[in-house]
Amino acid sequence: MMLRAVLIVLFAATVRAELVDRIAITVGRDVVTELQIDEELRVTAFLNHQAIIRDAEARRSAAARLIEQLLVKREMELSHYPLPQPSELDQYQQQIEDDFGDAARFSQALNTYHLSKATLRDHLSLQLMTMRFIEFRFRPDVNSPADIEARTDQVLDAWLDQTRKQSNIVYLDKSLAKAPVNPK
DSSP states (O other): OHHHHHHHHHHHHHOOOOOOOOEEEEETTEEEEHHHHHHHHHHHHHHHTOOOOOSHHHHHHHHHHHHHHHHHHHHHHHTTOOOOOHHHHHHHHHHHHHTTSSHHHHHHHHHHTTOOHHHHHHHHHHHHHHHHHHHHHHOOSOOSHHHHHHHHHHHHHHHHHHHHHHSOEEESSGGGTTOOSSOO
16 A cells, blocks of 8 residues: 555656647648637737637637738748837837736736736737738728728738638637638
């Protein structure tokens, strides 16, 4: 009996707990993991000052956004689109922080959503770069602000549809497979 207890303790001491992240989707050679989907849900809720929703529809929408981000990021890399300057990113992050009123509320919100400043900054960097790239790449020569936004969305959606068709997207998590075409 004593030998059994010692063996159990020794075995337990040698086993390390490791977090294993499951691949949810592959997009060509890129992957979207379950943790990335959860992080996308938390960052989106944080930026929108909303509760985190983790139901199937929210996960599908987050997965679709991550796929779109991968496709746009790939296009940015192919065209050597420049990263935002650190000062631009600082200014953008400051706008987000100011949205919370003060530093204490901002820090509390980060804790509530289980986000680090570095994680948020990574998301904001990609968001800023993506917004600028979309405006640069897809903005039409139209004068009316409403027409510009509508036409930009139309051209971007057409490009995303075409790029999705040309990409090898595999849903390993089948619950994400019915992602909406326009996850906005």
